[in-house]
Amino acid sequence: MRPVDLSAAVTRRLMRKEARGDLPLLACLAVVVLALTALCAWAPAFAGGQEDRALRQRVDATASGAPLISVSTTPEVFGTVPPAVHMATLLGSGTTLTEQFGGPGARHVTIAGGSYDYNAASLVSPRPPGPADTRTELAVSHLPAARAHLRYVSGHAPADHTPLGTPPQIGLSQATARALGVRAGSLLTLEFAKTLGVQSAPPRAHLLVSGLYRTTAAADGFWSGQETLDQPSRYPAEHSAGTVLSVRGLVGLDAADLLAGAGVGGPRVTWQVRADLSGAALAEAHALTGPLSHYSADLSAALCQGSDPITGDLSCHIGGQATGPLLVTDSLSPLLAAFTAQDQQARGLATFAVDAVAAVALATVTVAVRLLLRRRQAHLRLQRARGASTARLVLLRCAVAWPVVLIAALLGWAAGGTLAPTGTSGSPRPATAALTAAVVALTVPLMTWLAVREPRRAGRLRRSRRNLAAGRRVVLELTVLVTTAAGVVALRSQGPDGILGAVPVLVALTVVLVLLRIYPLVLRLVLRRTRRGRGAVGFVGAARAAHDAPATGLALFVLVLTLGTAVFGGLVHRTIDDGLATGAAWTTGADASATVAGTVPSAPGAVPGTRTALQHLYSLDLAGQTDGAVIPQVAVITVDPRQLAAVAPQSPLAAALRSRAAAPTGPRAGTNAPLPSFLSPDLRARERTGGLTATVVPDGQRPVNLVFEPVGTLTAAELRDPLLGPVTAQLAPGTPVLVTTAAAGQPIPPQPSGSTVLLLKSDGPGTAEPAALRSAAARALGPSARIRVRAETLRALRTDGLTQGIGTIYTVSSILAALSGLLALVLELTLTSHERSRTTSFLRTLGLGAKEAGALHFLQLLPLAVASAVGGTLLGLLEPRLMAATLDLQQFTGGPGQPALRTDYALTVALVAGVTALILAAAVTESVLARRRGLGAVLRLP
Incomplete structure (x- = not known):
């Protein structure tokens, strides 16, 4: 027969019994751990999605006016006899350029199209009518993207494959045709610049006007920088009196082939490289940053060898066509650098809220463990008296609490991972979740050890010991003050980061320490006045509140930090919202x-x-x-x-x-x-x-x-x-x-x-409708005008990913901090209700009535409500002023300058009223419970 381990059986039975008794408080720990680990899994992915959306918005806005990445070169047309270039083959070889992207960024770039432009040539004939000009210059471009933004009102678009024996075709705007005095079917004679070392005289070529077009309004900003395709311009001649008439026209694909046969040098060919940032945009853009930094060198190394024998320039080959050096224009990297600065500011603002939630949650855990140990204080003393060691009692508490923490952490991680969006630049933080669960788990043995450790020998409390305790408190407070001051200075000098984001928590702790020093003094002044009164309720209530002030420090800290974070979040949201209206008005100037x-x-x-x-x-x-x-x-x-x-x-x-x-x-x-x-x-x-x-x-x-x-x-x-x-x-x-x-x-x-x-x-x-305003603006300045409507601009600013992300983070963090703070407050009031009930019980045995007992509960908690409201409001208003140098909110609002900080007073009043009502509701609850307690229960209350 196997021996039975009675000690182990007793321990397991004791653990089960204590677990059932501690179930409410263990559930509180589980809820806190579950919420924190779920946030570690969900919040980074959600924030990454907001960052991706914000970056795509900026990329789309910039790309509507000009390509973000482009590669340009000039083909060598004089390498053959007669001179030739096959533009269709050259423009179709754009994939050769994207093959040189290295690393994972290669799959995110494609060729969006190609175009070419000639330098302005002199118009020999016909001579334009109207004011006498020194000369007329005509720039020739092949721009396929323009076809979707114009309509031919006479003739047709220039052909990409010109009929044999006819000159290349060109399309002109109606305004350009009037300035030149031509129409569809007219023949233009142009004199192009000669190629040094090859030609002794400028070559001439003929272009046939195939049709006249009229531009259409484009909401995507296409005409920004392309105004010369619609309107001619005049400017003073550089080396002679008079003016120069400058115009521009569109040609077909093979116009360069025909002009090369006439001895005209190669045009400037440009390929637009499109960055596909449809998924995890921020991560994809960062993956492109490295290859883009050396993209030009990689292209030259792969496609260029030696130098051109005529010009001496580097000679490259694309699609079998000899070209000059390749020039890469990168607008994505500066855009990403600017966005990174904005994103860092947004993350810094989010850090304040996240750290505040973490601090409130840790305070809630501390209060829950304190209450759990208070409820088990008699059992712990009995077990200690029966010979249980400190280590055994600590392990027993851990054996009860740790499985709950572990299961809650796993469930929270699973729930957060399920709710988290996929395919974003953010990823869950398992290390942070594990650290959070570990901190909660280690709080249990630490506080258990402090509660059950071997007490010191009882002795008379001497004045020196009291002075030593007071000195320790002063040193602790000075340490907090110095640390807070150093943190604020560091935060103002270098901006927020993962560590300095906890400075608001230190500021909140400083405010609480100041309140704990001040409001007992205020209560003593109240005591002097109530001592002279007739009733004892006011005096006893003020005395109990002054006596319990140090014990309610943790509850005061939770309330001040929660209220201060909410007020700070409301200030940031109100400031950004008002700043968005100012930024939209500044961008558009009027409606x-x-x-x-x-x-x-x-x-x-x-x-x-x-x-x-x-x-x-x-x-x-x-x-x-x-x-x-x-x-x-x-x-x-x-x-x-x-x-x-x-x-x-x-x-x-x-x-x-x-x-x-x-x-x-x-x-x-x-x-x-x-x-x-x-x-x-x-x-x-x-x-x-x-x-x-x-x-x-x-x-x-x-x-x-x-x-x-x-x-x-x-x-x-x-x-x-x-x-x-x-x-x-x-x-x-x-x-x-x-x-x-x-x-x-x-x-x-x-x-x-x-x-x-x-x-x-x-x-x-x-x-006032945006469509009506756009139509009126286009009628006034033409379809090539860049039109901005204030309502549309404001809507775009408010739907920006970073702006909405900050609002969402502060809203979620304020709600979580409020819920956690409410839980901590309930637990703290439950923890300290014993002393208040004991005082009320003694007074009731002396004849105190029920109404007076309710007033006593009210007066005992009223200083906590007032101190919390004052401290939280002060913290919410003080923090932005202390960190004004780091709150660069202009990056989110636009406008000519930093938006003025604006406090949301309606929200502040509502929050203060809510906190005050919450504490007073607790007083009413305690009063109701005290009324239901019979006289026998009152007499038996220890």
Whole structure:
């Protein structure tokens, strides 16, 4: 017969009994561990998906105006006799270029198409009508992507395969055809630049106008940078008097083949490389960063050998065609670098919320274990008296709690992994989940050991020991204060990271320590007044609250941190939301804006249902009126103050211009009449003589001297006026700005480097729709204008992945922190309710009534509610100010500057009211339970 191990059987029976008794508190531990491990599995994947969406939004917005990655080269047409190039074969060999991508990034790049462009050639015949020009230049391009954004109103598109014996065909816009005086069927004679070392005279070629087209409005920004395909431009000749008429046309695929046969050198061929970021966009983009950094060198090493015998340049071969060196243009890497900075800021903001949730959860675990040990205090003393060792008691507690923690961790990880989105750049964090479960699991033996360790010999508490305890408290508080100060300084200097993200927790701890020092003093002052009163309820309640203040420190910390995190999150959300409206207004300038390259010489016709204001941007070299000191490249903005005031009646810029920049008298501003002007502060600092001048040469006229008379300096509010947003967005940082009246624009000739901005404000509900505003802007400045509508811009900013991700993280973390804080508060009040019930029981035996007992419960918890509300609000308002240098919220909002921090006072009041009501509800609950307790139970209460 096998012997029975009675000790083991007793231990197992004891474990089962204690597990059943501790089931509620073990369930609390399980819920906390399950929630934290589920977050470790779900949150990184969700955040990665938001980052991917935000990056794709930026890539799509940038790619709509220009390709992110392109490879260009010039084919060598003089390597054969006669000169030849087979453009269809060359453009079709783009896959050769993507084969040179190394690593996993190769599968994410494809060739989106190819095009070619010739340098501007001189138009020999026919001679354009209208104003006499020194010469006419025609640029020839093959751009297949343009076909979807234009419509031929006469003739047809140029053929990709020209009929035998006919010249290559070209398509022109209606405006270009009018400027050249040609129509469909006309023959153009062009003189191209000669190739050095090969030709002694410039070659000539003929092009047949196959048709005339009209551009259509494109919402994808295609016409940005392609305006010359629609509108001709004129600019002053460099080495002679007069102007140059510059136009551009579209040719078919084989036009380069025919021009090569006529002796014209090879065009600039460009392949657009598309990055497919449809899945885990951020991870895929980072995988492309490395290959892109040495992509040009890899292409040269694989496709180029030796040098061209004629030009001496590096000789390359693509699809059997000899070409010049390959040039890689990479706009993806700078975009990714800028996005990474924004993403780091977003992660830093998220770290504050995540660390706060972790701190509240740890406090909840601590309170739960304390309550569990308090409930088992009598059993632990009995087991200790019967000879149980400290180690055995600790292991017994661990044997009960650790399986619950392990099962909860596994279930939470499985649940989080199931809910987590797949295919994102974020991945679950098993190490973080394991660390979280380990911290919770180790809290149990640590606190059990502190509760059951061998007590010191009982003795009289001497004054020296009390002084030693007080000294230790002072040292601890000073350590926390110094650590918090150092953390805040480090956070302000280098920004948030994984470690410094815990600084708000330290700030919360500091606030709690200050409150624990202050509010007992306040309660003592209250005691002095209540001691003189008639009733004992107020005095006893204040005395018990002062006595229990150190014991409620953990509950105070949880409440302050939870409330402070929620207030901080509301501040961030309110600041970003208000900043988005400001950023959208700055981007568009008004309800909508339209921008075209070059300066449109006259204002557009009236747009029904809208008010408009026209702004012109010029780049002029100004000189001091007296000393002649030259200030180069000044951005001169001409506006009509009355139009601006009609578009934006509350605008500070419009008000300043109307009051101090009245239009000069006289028929024209070109008669040396001073032009009232506002200067930017940097230009004002360089202007020392009281005025600035500029010399311009209008078309076919004598030079005109413009005199700009400074009447004011642009203030910060005027420089940040949304009316200037679409104009100043085109300027490099630090460019001096001068704002003057529209009269200055009359003698200034059109500049290809300038721009025209039309601001539109709707007058009625029917014209406020984005489609109506787009239509009005296109009618005013043509379909090639880049149109922005404020409602669409604001919607795009609010749906940005990073912005929504921050809002979601703070919402989720605030909810979790509130739930965990509620659990911790309930447990803490349960833990300390014994002393309050004991006091109430004694007073009830002395004749205290039920109403007075309820008031006593209320008064004992009221200081905790007040301290929590004050501390949490103070923390939520103090943290952003301490970390203002690291809160770069402009990256999420746009706009001219950092958005002002705006507290969500409605949310703050609601949170304070909720916390106060929660604590008072606990007092009501305790009072109700005390009323139901009979007198016998009261007398037996230990």
